[in-house]
Amino acid sequence: MRVRFAPSPTGALHIGGARTALFNWLLARHEGGELVLRIEDTDRERSTPENVEQILDALRWLDLDWDEGPILQTARSQRHGEALQALLEAGRAYHSNATAEDVKAYKAIHGADRGFRGEPQAEGAVRLRVPDDGATVVHDVIRGETRFEHVHLDDPVIARGDGSVLYNFAVAIDDLDAGITHVVRGEDHLSNTPKQVLVLEAVRAVGFGADAPLPEYAHLPLLHGPDGKKLSKRHGAASVQELRDAGYLPEAVRNYLALLGWGAGDDATVLSTQELIDRFTLERVSRNPARFDEVKLKWLNGVYIRSLPTDELTRRIEAFTGREGLERAVRISQEKIHTLADFWPLAGSLFDGPTDDPKARERWLGEEGRAALLDVAAALEQTRGFDEASVEEALGTVIERRGAKPREVYQPLRVAITGGTISPGIFESVALLGREETARRIARALARR
């Protein structure tokens, strides 16, 4: 089995594209086949080297590797030209000056009863001659047979007036030459498929890749945004880079993306990449479009974060935040965060000093709170050690002596040392800060007002 992932570098790699890449990759790895990476850069207006780099960067981050390529489609223009010329000479394609308006006008008259068939001219864009009779049947592994009647098809433009080829032509030639056995891509390409099959048949008839097999097709259901519309920039984390910047783990993203349009079949949700490879088959790919649900991704990411060894999670958080010496803080935060980005807002004050939350101050550092804090400061001064257990013990004494509820002691202390009401566990946080820093922060909180 040889599959390919063929993004066009007209923007960053989208979540939908990433899912397509993942499915191709899983399939190749499951079958022991090869994955070819091809960059479809025949759109000269919008393709840029920066976008190519972005796509490669996204694939690397996702840890999806490939066996051949990246092949730039434009680098194959000579081959495309030869195939095009052969089609021209055989009369299976022709030059035509007809514009989109001409075709539209033609269709206005003939409706769906007759596809546009141009008259050969000396120059102009190149159109593929579609037979009037019959139909092209696309055999789709996921959807079964889809029949496209030739009378409904217009002769498609396969090359521009200057001879440069267009997508539907290049794709067919490149898949053929690369020996692709399965074309797995988004459903938005289903309607293009008959054109590509027609190109394939025409080109083989004139001796190009006549002995190469015709690829099988598998069109994946499309991915939609939370609003049910096609995924776009408006949907926030729409690109792979945005996912990375939002603090998601690549393994969690792979797991989540695999669940969009595919299911293991036995209700399994959390699946390691190896399990994904072992279990992935095209037969289990769904036919319905799926919505990208960041809430569920976030939950899954939390599952992965909690299951990571603390030192590994620390490495990732240090890389993400650009800070060092975070291990202790990571250990006490691990079960409280869902993304790498959650860490700093939760525990950053342990390093950078308390933040300022006026509401928290007002609620917990009133007369009662300050009185409690005074007791806490005294108790913390004379603990034997300063680990979590001794901190807990000391605070327990304060609670008992004051006849207070635990929170009436813990919360003022939390606000004093972190500035807010949300933090890792209070004993852990205090122990991490140490006796002196804790005392300093309490004193500062008390002095304030």
Next chain:
RNA sequence: GCCGCUAUCGUCCAGGGGACUAGGACGCCGCCCUCUCAUGGCGGAAACCCGGGUUCGAAUCCCGGUAGCGGUACCA
């Protein structure tokens, strides 16, 4: 408009003629645990798009409608 694809809880995925009182996950609601936030545990609400047909029997097969989406570029 035309061509095509799709249709099960709010979302994702199961179930593909009787095992369906339709299952799991996220989310939501309630309870428990609890120093905040989380985590964890227990429980709950929540779906077969509509109409015909086939069949002893339809969520499941067929037809139609409707809706959503895609294509209809000298974009990919």
